[in-house]
Amino acid sequence: MEASPTTSAKPILTLTVNPALDVSTSTERVFSGHKLRCGMSRLDPGGGGVNVARVVQRLGGQTLAVYTAGGPTGDAYRRLIEAERIPTLAVPIRGSTRQDFTVDETDTGKQFRFVLEGPELSDEEWRAFLAVVAASIPVGGFVVASGSLPPGVPKDFYARVARLSRECGARCVVDASGPALSAALAEGVFLIKPSLRELGEHLGAALDTEASQIGAIETLVADRAAEYVALTLGEAGAVLASKSAIIRLPVPAVRVISTVGAGDSFLGAFVLRLAQGHPVEAAFRAAVAAGTATAMTPATELCHRADVERLEAELAAAVF
Numbered sequence: 001m002e003a004s005p006t007t008s009a010k011p012i013l014t015l016t017v018n019p020a021l022d023v024s025t026s027t028e029r030v031f032s033g034h035k036l037r038c039g040m041s042r043l044d045p046g047g048g049g050v051n052v053a054r055v056v057q058r059l060g061g062q063t064l065a066v067y068t069a070g071g072p073t074g075d076a077y078r079r080l081i082e083a084e085r086i087p088t089l090a091v092p093i094r095g096s097t098r099q100d101f102t103v104d105e106t107d108t109g110k111q112f113r114f115v116l117e118g119p120e121l122s123d124e125e126w127r128a129f130l131a132v133v134a135a136s137i138p139v140g141g142f143v144v145a146s147g148s149l150p151p152g153v154p155k156d157f158y159a160r161v162a163r164l165s166r167e168c169g170a171r172c173v174v175d176a177s178g179p180a181l182s183a184a185l186a187e188g189v190f191l192i193k194p195s196l197r198e199l200g201e202h203l204g205a206a207l208d209t210e211a212s213q214i215g216a217i218e219t220l221v222a223d224r225a226a227e228y229v230a231l232t233l234g235e236a237g238a239v240l241a242s243k244s245a246i247i248r249l250p251v252p253a254v255r256v257i258s259t260v261g262a263g264d265s266f267l268g269a270f271v272l273r274l275a276q277g278h279p280v281e282a283a284f285r286a287a288v289a290a291g292t293a294t295a296m297t298p299a300t301e302l303c304h305r306a307d308v309e310r311l312e313a314e315l316a317a318a319v320f
C-alpha cells in the first residue's frame with residue numbers, strides 16, 4: 001500500500017435505512033421435507049452502509065454510521081455494532097429490524113442467501129432518518145448511501161440524500177438498484193458502484209459486451225449523472241469511468257470462498273482511500289483488492305486488512 005498522502009482523512013458518513021441482522025450457518029445439503037441439521041451459527045450486523053463502515057474500520061479509517069433499529073432484532077443489532085466500536089447513530093423505528101439468512105451447503109460448496117424485505121417505515125420514521133442525516137453530513141466529506149430501501153420509504157430517498165449532500169459540499173456515493181438508483185442518477189451523484197446486473201436493469205439493456213459496458217458508463221459520466229462510475233463485474237474485476245479515463249482491473253488470483261459483502265467491501269475501501277487523499281486510480285485498486293479479499297473469507301465475514309494491503313500492492317505492481 002502507498003503511504004497515506006494526508007495525515008487526517010476526510011470524514012465519512014454511511015447510511016443504512018434497511019439494515020439486516022445477518023444469520024449464517026452451514027448444512028450438508030439443502031432439501032425439502034426433513035429437518036436440516038445446521039452447524040454453528042454466526043451473527044453479523046449487516047446491510048450496505050454498515051458493512052461499508054465495518055470495512056472502513058478494518059482498514060484503519062473511521063465513519064459515522066446512521067442506521068434504523070427496532071424490536072428485539074434491532075436490540076441485538078445495536079449490541080453487535082457497538083461491540084465493533086463503530087461510531088453510530090441509531091434511528092428508532094416501530095417495526096423489527098430484518099434478518100438475512102445465509103446457508104453454506106458443505107457437500108457442494110453452494111451458498112443459499114435468503115434476503116428479507118425489511119419492516120415498513122412510516123412517513124415520520126423515514127423523515128426522522130433523513131433529518132438525522134441532514135444534521136450529520138460532513139462538510140467536504142463523503143456520504144455513502146448503500147443498500148435497499150425498505151417498504152414505506154420513497155424511491156427518491158437517495159436522490160434527497162444526494163441533494164442534501166451537495167448543499168453541504170459533501171460527495172455522495174450511492175450503491176443501490178432499481179428505481180432508487182435511477183432517481184439518484186437523475187439528481188446527480190459523485191460515485192455509483194453498480195454491479196453488471198444493476199446497471200443492466202437501470203438501462204434496460206443486456207450489456208453483454210465489453211464495448212456496451214464501457215459505452216454505458218461513459219454515457220452516465222458524460223451526462224453528469226455521476227462523476228465516477230465503478231462497474232463491478234464479480235470474478236471479472238471492475239471498470240471505472242471518469243471524465244478523463246476508463247480504467248479496467250482484473251481480480252488478483254485467489255481462492256474464492258464466499259462473495260457475500262464483496263460489493264460493500266469494494267465501496268468501503270474505495271471511499272476510504274479517497275478520503276485519505278489517494279488518487280482515484282489507487283482508490284480503485286484498493287476497492288478491487290478489498291472486494292476480492294472479502295471473497296476469500298467464509299460466509300458473511302468481511303475482508304482482512306492484511307489481505308487487502310497485499311492484494312492492493314499486487315495490483316499496483318502488475319502491468320495489465
Ligand SMILES: Nc1ncnc2c1ncn2[C@@H]1O[C@H](COP(=O)(O)OP(=O)(O)OP(=O)(O)O)[C@@H](O)[C@H]1O
Pocket residue numbers: 195196197198232233234235237238251256259261262263264266287288289290291292295
Ligand atoms: N468470485 C470473485 N472472485 C474474486 N473477486 C470477486 C468475486 N466476486 C466479487 N469479487 C470482488 O468484489 C467486487 C464486487 O463484486 P460484485 O461485482 O459481485 O458486486 P456486488 O455488489 O457484490 O454484487 P451484487 O450487489 O450484484 O450482489 C468485484 O469487483 C471483485 O473485486
Ligand SMILES: [Mg+2]
Pocket residue numbers: 175195263264
Ligand atoms: Mg452490490
